[in-house]
Ligand SMILES: Nc1ncnc2c1ncn2[C@@H]1O[C@H](COP(=O)(O)OP(=O)(O)OP(=O)(O)O)[C@@H](O)[C@H]1O
C-alpha cells in the first residue's frame with residue numbers, strides 16, 4: 001500500500017523486462033526489475049559489465065532499438081505511462097523533462113554541428129525562447145561546468161575539444177532545459193581517472209542545486225558512497241539488492257553486494273596493503289530459459305534451493321530489499337566475511 005503521506009515517486013518502475021532476439025534464441029537481458037526515484041534524489045545503479053544497466057536506462061528513455069522487446073507491469077514518470085507512450089510523447093519528454101548523458105560523448109555529440117547549435121537545440125525545440133536567450137543560457141551552463149572562455153566555445157566543433165571538455169559539454173547539454181530527471185550512464189568512463197570523480201561530483205552538485213532527480217550508473221563505488229541517496233545493485237539482469245545508501249553500504253544482505261563491497265577499500269576498515277576481494281567465476285548465459293538465482297554459480301553461500309525461485313525479502317521497515325533464498329543472505333552457519 002502506498003503511504004498517503006508520502007509524495008508519489010517521480011519515476012516508478014515495476015517488472016521491467018527486456019528481451020533481445022539473438023542468434024541462438026532470446027537473451028533475457030533484464031528480468032522483472034522494480035525501483036522508484038523520488039524528486040531530487042540520486043539513485044546509483046551498480047553492477048558488473050553486461051548486467052543490463054545501459055539497457056535499463058535506454059528503456060526508460062524509450063531509446064531501445066526496434067528489435068528489442070521491452071515490457072513492464074508499470075513504468076511511470078510523474079504519472080505519465082511510459083509503457084504505452086507514443087513517439088510524440090517520448091520526444092516531448094526527452095531533453096526537456098528527462099535527459100540522458102551517455103557513456104561515450106563522441107557518439108552522442110554530432111561532429112557536423114557546432115557546440116552552440118547542439119547546446120541550444122533542445123531549448124529552442126521545447127521552449128518559447130529567442131536564439132540569443134538560448135545562447136546566453138548555453139554560456140551560463142558552460143561556465144557552470146567549469147569551461148573557461150565559454151562564449152568562444154559556442155562556435156567550435158566537437159573535434160576541437162579535448163575528451164574532458166566534450167564530457168563537460170554533454171553535461172551542460174543535459175542540464176539546458178533543467179530536466180526533472182537526468183540519467184547519467186557512466187558519464188565519465190571516457191575520461192582520465194584523475195578527473196572522473198571530479199566531474200561526477202560536479203554533475204551531482206549541479207543536480208542538487210537544480211533539485212533534479214538522477215539515476216547515476218557508475219563502476220566507482222567510492223563515488224557511489226559519496227553521492228547516492230539510494231543504491232540498486234544489478235546482477236545478470238536482476239536487481240539483487242536495493243535500498244538507501246546507508247542500508248546497502250552498512251548492512252548489505254545479498255552475497256553479491258557483500259562481494260562487491262569487499263572489492264573496494266573501505267576507510268577505517270581495510271588494512272593498508274590488504275588484498276581487495278575479487279569474485280571468482282563468470283556471469284551465466286541469459287540466452288534461453290533462466291531459472292533460480294543467477295549468482296549461484298559464483299556464490300559462497302550457495303545451497304540446492306538456489307536453483308528454485310528466489311524470494312524478494314524486505315529486512316527492515318524502509319525500502320531495503322534483496323533477493324536470496326537465505327533470510328539474511330547467509331546460509332545456516334554461514335558467516336559474513338569482510
Ligand atoms: N542490441 C543488442 N543486441 C544484443 N545484445 C545486446 C544488445 N544490447 C545489449 N546487449 C546485451 O545485453 C546485456 C546487457 O547489456 P548492457 O549494455 O545493458 O550492460 P551494462 O550493464 O550497461 O554493461 P557495461 O557496464 O559494460 O556498460 C549484455 O550481455 C549485452 O551484450
Ligand SMILES: [Mg+2]
Pocket residue numbers: 053054055103185
Ligand atoms: Mg553500459
